[in-house]
Amino acid sequence: MTLFRNAFLIVIVAFFLTGCKKENSSDNKSVDLKNYLTDNASGIKIGGIKIVQINTPKGKFNVWTKRIGNNPKIKLLLLNGGPGATHEYFECMESFLPSEGIEFIYYDQLGTGNSDNPNDPAFWDLSRYVEEVEQVRQALKLDKDNFYLLGHSWGGILAAQYALKYQKNLKGLIISNMMMSAIAYDKYADDVLAKQMDPKVLARIREIEKNKDFENPEYMKLLVPNFYSKHILRLDPNLWPEPVNRSFAKINQSLYVTMQGPSEFGLSGKLEKWDITKELPKITVPTLSIGAQYDTMDPEHMKWIATQVKNGTYLYCEKGSHMSMYDDQETYMKGLIKFLKETSN
Template sequence: MRDAFVKTPLLLALPFLMAIQWSLMALPANAKVGQHSADITTPFGPPERELMVEVEGGKVYVRINGLSHTDAIPVIFVHGGPGGTHNGFASMLGLANERMVIMYDQLDSGKSEQPNDAANWRVERFVESLDKIRHALNIKRWHIVGHSWGSALALEYTAKYPQHTVSTVLGGTFISTPHWIMDANLLVQAAPEETRKTLKQCESDAPPADPICQEAYTVLYSRYYQPVAPTKAALAYYKNVGGKGFNPLIYNQMWGPSEFSSTGVLKHYDATHLLSDIDGSRTLFMIGQYDSARIDTVQNYIKLTPGAELAVVPGGAHGFYRDRPLITQAILQDWLTRQDAAIEVNR
């Protein structure tokens, strides 16, 4: 699979990527803290604070907004990939009006260090990196929002550290490679023959022009889906964010060559058994109406997580943070507020 914003700006199908690949300057390895005068709660606004956090294998980039809300429960966003970046989440900064919003780039991608050492490409190391960030920021408990591959990390973290997790959002839900591949194949099989041929070309090393692939992926999900181009603010952010963007090396080694084929470290990954270990009343599954995370499969996950809720973003595909940012933020704001209230009641 490849980055949706690299080959085709409106590509909807890649199951893990919330990343933008831009060959820009990398952030220095030393920690950097800065204050910005621009509105920090505007979508794709600047961070209030930036730092590099030491984790196993190197240092990861972390950005924070909403620092003044010291009494509110923070939320951290966990991006997809592997090899993606935090960039797609920057549309959610309106949440910083009420709480601290934390975003980061996983090791080997974005503005984090990129040792590209295969010894680091273990699920448990990614999970422990999250807790290293929590320790570095001196946070006792937080909400964790994962998307796609980030959902797997959010689930693993919640199961291991329930005492530090107030609530969990499993967005564009990937928690099982066998289930994901089955769903991807079902989507392709249901597409017209000409679309299937085009999709195969789009996943090759010599893809056709972007508009051709865009049309094919739109047909794959629904003729009713209307992809939304990135806003000027989003494009400016992607262009100026810095770092090395999406890392195809870790993506190929951990996942595989295309959306429909997993040959890497995650080939047999399946964390569905962990769903029974977490508190369903504190779990939200969140998908787009035309998501590659098929609703039938996610409904089965919910059955394994008693008390969990499901939110479907109307008109959104897998990249619903980009497709429908306003309603996505509203859903998250409502969820986080209700979970905060539940904590207060139980104190």
């Protein structure tokens, strides 16, 4: 999954470029922007923000959500990656979805962003997060007639696992840039990605990892130009979009290391053996799998996912990497909007 670490503070000074041209379609003519933009919340208006209280085995906590727009047929809940990043890198959606009348909901998972952080690794658990998503769904009154779930990277693991248990509540599922097997992901990293790297650079990275010297500044100095700017986000690191830098700078390192492990190549945390490839045929709701040519995830595996679920579609981002909502933005957003609209009737 995406390998987000606090070393992204190196590039926090970058600014988001908003010059991407939005697509105009005939569907836009039917969008009732007055209804879309109307805040129907009772009481004092706070911009669509709703704090959801969740129950956990260790008590009650609050998680933060924010709704953009109104659409009774399409309500898209966004699950960010990391694990441990924040909703903020999804802010690029604001340049595309409102003009199409698509309602979407930001959500910071427990321990991230604007939500409570219990500072206890016992909470960093996939099955617990699945139950958290279900409680958020109930609080936001999302159901099988309107509830779409998009999970990116680690969020893709969470979204798929949620669907296996609660797909009766879903209208559609989007798995963005995440393979359905941590084991297959590790193999792809070793057999394909590592071999694309300068052998001397790779040897030094492996040496640092073998010594568990992950705080060594040299580690990130090697990874940023040789791995991140090739497979995470294919832009000059000094020009990375501001929402991406802002989100990554806030990553919860405890959550990241507990789930992902400290290494930037492969998994060694709780998710190390996660694999649901044999369970994919159980997913029957319309499912969009998004893969990219230069991703940390094998695009052929992402294509394969669409053949394993009962009602799958594949979106290929030819120019993109792991953050293809930025580096192949037109393809990503057009494909996402097309899927949402075609399955919303």
